[in-house]
Amino acid sequence: MNITIKRFDRYKQPQHIEMAYKIETEGLTLLQALQRIKSTIDPTLTFKSGCKSGICGTCGVRVNGKEQLACGYKVQDGDVIEALNYHTLKRDLVVDKSHALDSLARAKAYLGSYQKANITIEEEKRIELQSDCILCSSCFCACPVMAVNSDFLGPFALTRVYRYAMDRREANPKEAIDAIQKNGVWDCTLCGECTVACPQGINPKMDIMNLRSLSAQYGYNDPNFATMSFGVDFGNGFGF
Numbered sequence: 001m002n003i004t005i006k007r008f009d010r011y012k013q014p015q016h017i018e019m020a021y022k023i024e025t026e027g028l029t030l031l032q033a034l035q036r037i038k039s040t041i042d043p044t045l046t047f048k049s050g051c052k053s054g055i056c057g058t059c060g061v062r063v064n065g066k067e068q069l070a071c072g073y074k075v076q077d078g079d080v081i082e083a084l085n086y087h088t089l090k091r092d093l094v095v096d097k098s099h100a101l102d103s104l105a106r107a108k109a110y111l112g113s114y115q116k117a118n119i120t121i122e123e124e125k126r127i128e129l130q131s132d133c134i135l136c137s138s139c140f141c142a143c144p145v146m147a148v149n150s151d152f153l154g155p156f157a158l159t160r161v162y163r164y165a166m167d168r169r170e171a172n173p174k175e176a177i178d179a180i181q182k183n184g185v186w187d188c189t190l191c192g193e194c195t196v197a198c199p200q201g202i203n204p205k206m207d208i209m210n211l212r213s214l215s216a217q218y219g220y221n222d223p224n225f226a227t228m229s230f231g232v233d234f235g236n237g238f239g240f
């Protein structure tokens, strides 16, 4: 089997190269294949992993242009492997995720003001899925808005805001709703790429739609609405 890895080394020229590796990868996960390449062909190949069981979110990469956890993906002949998008490259498949993770603080995606509350099973179920986020950043890298606005808060931060806004132990959900009005909830195009990319089955697009409803309840509306065209104004209040 042949796989290609897009590699990066800031101290070499050229910094970006594509290397093809021929290995026996039958039945291997991508992470196992990378470990085999490192131990038998090229010890300089650099990648990251943690739990090796899809829980820690450390080994996210792109395979043929789609985000995957290397520990859960069965490698195929001809696969092209590269680092995650929209992060600072450190080396080969290792990226610095700090910009993406900073979005959690910018969005106030945490329990801000605690109050005592008895949570029912139904209420817990409503935020159970969002609580499964492993911060792998796959959704962030799949989001086309990041290509044009690096300040966009991104899907996983918004999903987490929704998770805490719906938690009755949060005494002041408005604080986070205020924080996501700029570069946040209205900047999403609702394309759904984040939902497709999520290995945990989380649906950030739906959470963002729900956050829009919550925002409206707090008096906000889509700022783009004011600039939208609804046709020709004939001066009589009717347009087409």
Ligand code: SF4
Binding pocket: 139, 142, 143, 144, 145, 154, 155, 187, 188, 189, 190, 191, 192, 193, 194, 195, 204, 205, 208
């Ligand atoms: S639905 Fe919104 S947040 Fe998700 S990938 Fe598309 S633009 Fe980004």
Ligand code: SF4
Binding pocket: 057, 132, 133, 134, 135, 136, 137, 138, 139, 140, 155, 156, 159, 197, 198, 199, 200, 201, 202, 204
């Ligand atoms: S929402 Fe899904 S894809 Fe995004 S960071 Fe969390 S687990 Fe990863």
